[in-house]
Amino acid sequence: xxxxxxxxxxxxxxxxxxxxxxxxxxxxxxxxxxxxxxxxxxxxxxxxxxxxxxxxxxxxxxxxxxxxxxxxxxxxxxxxxxxxxxxxxxxxxxxxxxx
Amino acid sequence: xxxxxxxxxxxxxxxxxxxxxxxxxxxxxxxxxxxxxxxxxxxxxxxxxxxxxxxxxxxxxxxxxxxxxxxxxxxxxxxxxxxxxxxxxxxxxxxxxxxxxxxxxxxxxxxxxxxxxxxxxxxxxxxxxxxxxxxxxxxxxxxxxxxxxxxxxxxxxxxxxxxxxxxxxxxxxxxxxxxxxxxxxxxxxxxxxxxxxxxxxxxxxxxxxxxxxxxxxxxxxxxxxxxxxxxxxxxxxxxxxxxxxxxxxxxxxxxxxxxxxxxxxxxxxxxxxxxxxxxxxxxxxxxxxxxxxxxxxxxxxxxxxxxxxxxxxxxxxxxxxxxxxxxxxxxxxxxxxxxxxxxxxxxxxxxxxxxxxxxxxxxxxxxxxxxxxxxxxxxxxxxxxxxxxxxxxxxxxxxxxxxxxxxxxxxxxxxxxxxxxxxxxxxxxxxxxxxxxxxxxxxxxxxxxxxxxxxxxxxxxxxxxxxxxxxxxxxxxxxxxxxxxxxxxxxxxxxxxxxxxx
Ligand SMILES: [Zn+2]
Numbered sequence: 001x002x003x004x005x006x007x008x009x010x011x012x013x014x015x016x017x018x019x020x021x022x023x024x025x026x027x028x029x030x031x032x033x034x035x036x037x038x039x040x041x042x043x044x045x046x047x048x049x050x051x052x053x054x055x056x057x058x059x060x061x062x063x064x065x066x067x068x069x070x071x072x073x074x075x076x077x078x079x080x081x082x083x084x085x086x087x088x089x090x091x092x093x094x095x096x097x098x099x
Numbered sequence: 100x101x102x103x104x105x106x107x108x109x110x111x112x113x114x115x116x117x118x119x120x121x122x123x124x125x126x127x128x129x130x131x132x133x134x135x136x137x138x139x140x141x142x143x144x145x146x147x148x149x150x151x152x153x154x155x156x157x158x159x160x161x162x163x164x165x166x167x168x169x170x171x172x173x174x175x176x177x178x179x180x181x182x183x184x185x186x187x188x189x190x191x192x193x194x195x196x197x198x199x200x201x202x203x204x205x206x207x208x209x210x211x212x213x214x215x216x217x218x219x220x221x222x223x224x225x226x227x228x229x230x231x232x233x234x235x236x237x238x239x240x241x242x243x244x245x246x247x248x249x250x251x252x253x254x255x256x257x258x259x260x261x262x263x264x265x266x267x268x269x270x271x272x273x274x275x276x277x278x279x280x281x282x283x284x285x286x287x288x289x290x291x292x293x294x295x296x297x298x299x300x301x302x303x304x305x306x307x308x309x310x311x312x313x314x315x316x317x318x319x320x321x322x323x324x325x326x327x328x329x330x331x332x333x334x335x336x337x338x339x340x341x342x343x344x345x346x347x348x349x350x351x352x353x354x355x356x357x358x359x360x361x362x363x364x365x366x367x368x369x370x371x372x373x374x375x376x377x378x379x380x381x382x383x384x385x386x387x388x389x390x391x392x393x394x395x396x397x398x399x400x401x402x403x404x405x406x407x408x409x410x411x412x413x414x415x416x417x418x419x420x421x422x423x424x425x426x427x428x429x430x431x432x433x434x435x436x437x438x439x440x441x442x443x444x445x446x447x448x449x450x451x452x453x454x455x456x457x458x459x460x461x462x463x464x465x466x467x468x469x470x471x472x473x474x475x476x477x478x479x480x481x482x483x484x485x486x487x488x489x490x491x492x493x494x495x496x497x498x499x500x501x502x503x504x505x506x507x508x509x510x511x512x513x514x515x516x517x518x519x520x521x522x523x524x525x526x527x528x529x530x531x532x533x534x535x536x537x538x539x540x541x542x543x544x545x546x547x548x549x550x551x552x553x554x555x556x557x558x559x560x561x562x563x564x565x566x567x568x569x570x571x572x573x574x575x576x577x578x579x580x581x582x583x584x585x586x587x588x589x590x591x592x593x594x595x596x597x598x599x600x601x
Contacts, residue, residue, distance in 0.1 A: 054398070055399055089193075093258055
């Protein structure tokens with residue numbers, strides 16, 4: 001069985017800015033393992049004659065005309081932001097000090 | 100060891116280039132949503148659930164963006180893929196709220212093209228073929244403002260502020276194959292390539308191509324190999340190169356920096372560097388927390404783009420004249436000397452002069468107005484010439500008024516001033532300001548008699564057959580009539596008055 005270490009999950013959670021408890025980290029690391037195993041089974045199949053699929057429907061060329069429609073107001077746009085300043089989304093420090 | 104000079108660098112090392120140019124298309128709406136693309140709006144006034152990546156939002160591609168990208172590909176002699184897809188380029192960075200950028204990966208819409216550029220060298224004009232690897236569609240990122248820290252740079256900032264107005268603006272990336280064999284001309288060839296691209300894009304009317312506003316941006320990859328070697332050196336990628344002059348400076352600077360490292364037996368680090376406009380040097384870019392692995396995969400929210408061959412041919416038929424050919428044609432048709440041609444290209448007035456000529460103006464006259472008086476005013480006002488209130492139609496009218504003798508050159512300059520000040524068309528300015536050539540022979544004769552009396556000695560010389568002396572008298576008459584007289588008529592009357600053949 002493949003597995004993801006607890007630290008791998010902690011790193012992913014950190015990048016995605018999702019706060020997780022120690023118990024959740026441990027539980028998810030084994031669940032990720034199950035998912036990876038399921039994908040591994042698909043990889044065992046001989047799919048040499050099957051075209052890669054990126055969409056469930058056989059659609060092509062779905063486009064829209066180049067027309068402007070009203071946007072959200074800045075208030076609405078920012079309404080879900082954990083922090084904002086000067087009508088902008090405020091995000092935590094991206095990089096630390098230069099090396 | 101001291102920094103090697105450029106001549107020392109090229110005596111030992113052979114540069115290899117790779118150029119990636121990002122172009123913002125000038126569509127009205129964004130790539131995958133209907134938000135406006137206008138530059139300079141208040142923060143976060145041009146966003147919606149799609150470009151903010153709110154849950155459940157579904158992107159739909161802008162058909163005009165596809166058309167513009169195919170046009171670009173065709174103009175760059177590319178093949179157009181009958182089937183191409185969008186892919187997600189995954190990375191965690193706040194300028195992309197989705198945590199991925201929609202781009203194209205192994206199925207770009209255009210591929211395998213070329214652009215020929217010509218540069219002036221000591222040995223005369225030299226042509227270089229820049230091969231195009233691919234042209235693909237993607238979307239621009241948001242703009243970040245770094246707060247705190249000493250310099251407003253990302254390093255040491257306390258936090259950052261994000262404006263997503265730019266996120267999702269259609270972007271086309273044009274990637275060259277590696278460009279070998281430019282030798283000491285590498286910086287000039289790169290500059291000429293970006294200039295040619297800019298002119299091609301402008302001719303296609305698919306982008307504003309304003310480098311200073313970031314609608315055309317160049318990333319320059321540079322590496323050095325010992326002359327004669329087949330082994331490529333390690334490259335650096337310089338971003339932020341936002342003017343034609345900077346393209347040249349950045350590449351020259353990087354060649355010198357690499358050579359210094361290599362001469363010292365050190366290694367060039369493969370990294371992203373940022374061009375510093377003030378010093379002309381580059382500095383190391385943000386350090387990546389992990390190796391770049393964008394985990395590209397086809398975007399399941401978007402469907403394949405499969406342009407019909409007949410549509411591609413329709414688009415091909417609309418391609419405008421290639422800029423380099425157009426310049427050659429114009430130079431010959433208008434009989435423009437080399438220096439003047441270069442001046443027009445440098446001042447970026449070729450389009451505007453051509454528009455004036457197409458309205459019936461004499462090419463030399465049209466060129467002289469735009470390059471001379473009008474350029475001078477633009478410089479004085481520190482405005483791009485195209486932003487002045489004067490248009491090709493105005494200049495064409497002006498040239499006609501002068502040709503008809505309704506205006507002298509001097510009066511015409513006053514009219515230009517009026518047109519630029521927003522006083523209307525040349526005829527309107529003439530009427531409003533009461534500008535007119537003195538055609539009244541009586542008034543002219545009075546002025547001539549006055550001048551001949553004041554400068555009797557000079558008048559006597561002319562009377563004695565010394566014609567060059569007439570110039571000073573004509574000048575004085577023009578001054579007397581405040582430039583409102585027609586100099587040719589003054590000459591006729593003056594010479595007649597002094598008993599000389601006309
Ligand atoms: Zn939007």
